[in-house]
Amino acid sequence: MPRNFLTTADWTREELDGLLDAALRFKRGEDASKPLAGRSVALVFFNPSLRTRASMQVGVYELGGQAVVLEPGGTSWTLEHREAVVMDGDKTEHVAEFVRVLARYCSAIGVRTFAALKDWNEERRDPVLSAFAKFSEVPVINLESAMHHPCQALADMLTVRERLGEGRKRVLLTWAWHPKPLPMAVPNSFALAAAQMGHDLTIAHPPGYELDDELIGEINSRAFDAGATVRVTRDIEEAFDGQEVVYAKSWGSKLFYGSAADDIEERAPYRREWIVDAGKMRRTDDALFMHCLPVRRNCIVTDEVIDSPASVVIDEAENRLHVQKAIMAKLLG
Numbered sequence: 001m002p003r004n005f006l007t008t009a010d011w012t013r014e015e016l017d018g019l020l021d022a023a024l025r026f027k028r029g030e031d032a033s034k035p036l037a038g039r040s041v042a043l044v045f046f047n048p049s050l051r052t053r054a055s056m057q058v059g060v061y062e063l064g065g066q067a068v069v070l071e072p073g074g075t076s077w078t079l080e081h082r083e084a085v086v087m088d089g090d091k092t093e094h095v096a097e098f099v100r101v102l103a104r105y106c107s108a109i110g111v112r113t114f115a116a117l118k119d120w121n122e123e124r125r126d127p128v129l130s131a132f133a134k135f136s137e138v139p140v141i142n143l144e145s146a147m148h149h150p151c152q153a154l155a156d157m158l159t160v161r162e163r164l165g166e167g168r169k170r171v172l173l174t175w176a177w178h179p180k181p182l183p184m185a186v187p188n189s190f191a192l193a194a195a196q197m198g199h200d201l202t203i204a205h206p207p208g209y210e211l212d213d214e215l216i217g218e219i220n221s222r223a224f225d226a227g228a229t230v231r232v233t234r235d236i237e238e239a240f241d242g243q244e245v246v247y248a249k250s251w252g253s254k255l256f257y258g259s260a261a262d263d264i265e266e267r268a269p270y271r272r273e274w275i276v277d278a279g280k281m282r283r284t285d286d287a288l289f290m291h292c293l294p295v296r297r298n299c300i301v302t303d304e305v306i307d308s309p310a311s312v313v314i315d316e317a318e319n320r321l322h323v324q325k326a327i328m329a330k331l332l333g
């Protein structure tokens, strides 16, 4: 079993199934164990959060422990993660000390560190998360990094399983228009987890919004191993045909990474077309509508769809709690 929970790619299909089974036991009230009794978990937030922060704090409490929430640059010192740098700028403390100190107090460290959307070649390597994992002497849980949001992806897989049962499903990940460029962590992790779980995956996006080449290679490989298929399309209408799950998310273009103005201008023509609406949902096989939240209504999805019985966005948010309890219990139990 991996020491950390950084990406689902580090975990086998059997291990992920085990986490989903454990999450369901927590959800159904069949497991009231307290593996964190007398222990603490540090939750480090470089970025804002509703679901992740609340569900992790509640989850740690329900497992018998306590959460220590830190916000670098706010309630704790600004942090440097690069190695061999002269720290004469605005960063006060290095991750090397920060993480090792925390590990003396806490049994695990969760960290949220979004992509800064400045330098694609640097951020695709997940430098801050990697520094935490390198220096930590206790398990590290990725609470959304530049490249991955594995807790969200696992909650999404649980939601699909609960609503549609076990086995292979037809799943669409569709890009959607948004007023500013967003990181790729959620689509990356959803596509990867869907492939690992053996779902037939369609990824729809306009030209220029391709996911990372290396990651697409990994997604294809995992899908092949699981006996599933992956296809990419630029046709937003046909993409919906016969799908059982529609997962909407916006993300920025690698071509305009670090240039928000260019990215916004580039995708302006897609505003009317790349939205999940009732007409597109009618092309599906009564698909679930999914989104990680927060969502901009009537940009990503119409009110009609998100307020319809097909929408499972609140279940996805609830399932964050149950899967994260399963992850912590596995890593620390």
Ligand code: CP
Residues within 6 Å of the ligand: 048, 049, 050, 051, 052, 053, 144, 152, 292, 293, 294
């Ligand atoms: N989906 C998700 O991670 O939500 P928050 O950003 O509110 O934590």
